[in-house]
Amino acid sequence: KRDAEASGLGIDEAIAVHKKPRAPNVKLDEHRLLSDNGIPKLRKKAGELKFKGKGHEFSDTKQLLDLYQFWLDDLFPKGKFLDSLAMIEKTGHKSRVISARLNWINELKPKATQDSDE
C-alpha cells in the first residue's frame, strides 16, 4: 500500500545515504603537544621570563602560571586550564613524550657537566 502511494509521488527511488564522517574530536594528545605550537613554543616563551626573586614568591609564581595558561589557551583553546594540565600530565606517560622529555633535559646537561668538570 505504502509503495503505491510513494511511487505516485516519485519518491520511491532509493536515495544513496552518505554518512558524512563526523569531524574528529580535537584532542590534546602527544602529537599536538610535540608540534611546533607545543612544548618548543613553551621553551621559547620561557626564555623571556624574568623573575624578581626573593620576596616576590607569589608574583613570580603568578607569572609562571600565566605563562602556562596563555600557552595552553593557544595550544588547546577549548579546554579549561586545570583540565588541560591533567590531560598533558596523562600524555607524559607515553613513550614518545618520555623520550622527548629526556632529550630536553639532556640538551641542557652538557653545559652542566662541563661546568662541573672544570
Place this chain on the structure above:
Amino acid sequence: MESSEGTSDIVHPEVRAHINSLVSALGGFSAEDDGRYVMGDSALEVLRDIKKWIRFYDEKTNRMDVARCLADANLVDGDLLHILASWPQNATDNRFKARAALACFEIMVPLTWPLERNHEEMTVNHHRHMPVLQLAQVAYKRSIINFDAAQILHTAVRVALPSMALPRNNRTPRDEGIIKLVLLFLRNMAMISPPPNVQYDGDESHISRSALIDAFSFQDILLTILTLASNMGEDFNHEGVIVMEIIFHLVKRVDVSKLFMDEKQLGKTNANELTSLMNKEAAMHRPHNRKAPTRHNRFGAMVWVQRGDGKMSTISGQDALLDAATRKQKMDDSKTYRPPRRARKDMEPKDLGPVVSLNARARQQLRGFVEEFLDSGFNPLFLNVRKKLDDGKEYVFGYHYQQFFYLVAWFLEAQRARTKATKSSQVAGGDDVGSYNLVATVLNQEMFITLNRSMSTSLEGKNWQELCAAMRCFTQILLTVQDMSESGNEDDEEIAENILSRIFYEEETHDRVANIARNYKDQGFEYLDSCTELAHTYLRILEAYAKQNVDMQVRSRRRIRRKKAAKAAVADDANPAADDESENDQASAERTTKERKFDFSRFAARFIPQGVIDTFVKFTKYYQDLNDAQLKRAHRFFYRVAFKQNMSVMLYRADIIHLFYSMIKGQQPLDKGCGMYKEWEELVKQVLKKCIRKVEERPALIIEMLFSKINATAHYLEYGYEKQTIAKS
C-alpha cells in the same frame, strides 16, 4: 486503599481481600466502654494466619504483596500496638496475652526488616513496592517509638525476659529464637531511617536519633543492651553480633568529641562553630561583593586583553576591568568543554547516612550509656564478636566486619576523649577511668591478626567500605597505644612498648600502609580521609618509635636470588644428581623471611612516589571544607616531602603549584581566620621560593613541571646529578 472497582490494583485483589478480612477479624475499638481496643474472638489464630501469609506468600515466592497490603491496612498502628498495650506490667503472668504479644512481634519483625536493593534478586514487585514500604517502615518506627499508651520496646524485652532469665544451657532452641527475635526487633527500630533522596514529610524529631535514644533510655533498652553486652560469652553467646548491630546503629556518625564535653564547653564550641561558619560565609561573600558589578547587567563593557605575539582576546562585562586574575578567570570560565570523566562524588559517606546532631537530653543519655558500656561491656562484647568473625559463623555477614571495626574505632576514640575530659577536670583523679584495661581486648595479638587479615582481603576484594573502617580502627589503635606510652604509668608504658614493637615488626604492614596511600583512585572522600589519616599517624608514630629504639628489627620477605644462584652453582659442581632437592630448597629459600635492620629514612621514602603525593593533593583540593586537624595532616605531609626528605621536586607540577598558589592568593583562598592559615602560608611561600629558584637554575624544569616525574629525573632535577651513576660505582 483503592476501591475494588475502577483502576486495577497493583497487588492481586484476592490477596488484598484475604489480608483485609484477617486484619478486620483481629479486633477493633469497641463502641461500649469508652472506645477501648477489644481483641477478636480468635485473634491468636488470626495473628498466626497473618504470619503464615508473610512467610508462605511473601518470603517463599519473593514478593512483597502482603507487606504492602498490611501497610495499607494500617495493621501496626491500628491493631498490633493496641494489642501489646493491653498486656500491662501487672499482668505479666497472663499466658494468653503473652502469647499474643509474641505473635505481634513475630509479625512486626519481618515488616520492619531492612529492605535491601540487591539487584540480582530483585523482581518487578520489588521495584513496585519498595518505595512505599520504605516510607511505611518509617511510619512504623514513628508510631512504635512514640506510642503513648504503652512502652512497646519495653514490652518487647518483657517477651524475651523469661527466656533470658534461664541459664544458657537450659534454654531450648525456642527460647534462643525468642531472644533473637526481640533483639532483631530492636535492631530494626534502630536501623530504620528515612530513605536517602526522599524528603521526609513528617516531623523529623519523631524519628530522629535523639528520639530513638530518648525512647531507648526511657524504656530501659539501654540497660538491657548493657546487661547483654557485659554477660556476653557467659550467659549469652550467639547474640553478640546482633547486640553489636544495635549499638552500631545507635552511635554511627555521632561526633565523639562533642559527646564528652560538659554543657559549658559544648555551648562554647557550638557558638564558636556558628561564628566560624558565619565568618566563612562572610569571607565567601566578601570577594564577590567587592567584585560585583556596580552598574546594571546590560551596561556592556568589553575589554581587549593583549597577550603577546600581537594577539588579542576579548572579554565582556565590567568585572573584567577589575584585575588580571579576574580576567584570566573569566577567560577560563567561558570555556564549556569538559573532558570525559566520572561523576564527582559527595563528601558524605552514603552507607552511613548524614551526620547526627543530638539534643542535650539525648546526648546526656548516650554519654551515660557509652561510659557504662566502656566500663563493663566493651571487653566481653568485642572479644565475643571478634571470635565469631574469626570463625566465620554462618550468621556473620560481610557488613559485620565493617561495623565491628567502625565500633572499635568509635569506642577507642570515646575512651580517649573521656580520659582527656576527666584529666582536665581533676588533675590526679581516678585511675579506673583512665585505665587501658577497659579496652584491652582490642589491643592483643589476635586482634591485630584479624585486623591485618581483614585489611588485606578487603584491599584485594576492593571492598572499600570495609577497608575504610579497618583503617580508621587501626589509626585509633595507634593513637590509643601512643596515649598509653605517655600515660606515666609504668605498666602501661611497658605494654605500649610491646604492642608497638609488634606492630612495627612486620614489614608487610609497612608496605600495606604505603600501598593504600599510593593507590587511591575514586573511592570517595571518606576513604581519602581515612587513608591519609592512617598514613599520617603511622609515619609519625613510627618515626618517634624508631628514634627511641635505634636498632629496631623488622621481618621482611625478601628474595635472596644471589645466594640461590651461588648455591645452585655449588650444587651443580658438587653433585648434579641432587638437583631436584636443591630446587625445593631454593624455592623455600626464596620465600624465607629475613630479619633486617629497620631504616626509617628508607621507609619514609615509600611515601615519596607520585601516587602518594597525588593522593594528598586530591585531599588538599577540598581545603575549603577541611577542618584544622585535616589541614594540619596535609601540611605535615608536604612539609616532610619538601624539607625533611628534600624531594620538593615532586611538588613542582603545574597543577600542584596552582593549588598552593590559589590556597593563599587565589580567587577563593583559605580563610585567614582559620587556625592553620599562618602555617600554610609559610609552607607555600617556602615551596614557591624553592620552586622559582629551581626553575632559574634548571630551565628544563619549565617543561618537567607539566608532568609527573620519573624517579631518575627527579633526582637529577633536585641535585643536579644522576643517581644511577652513584648506584653503579
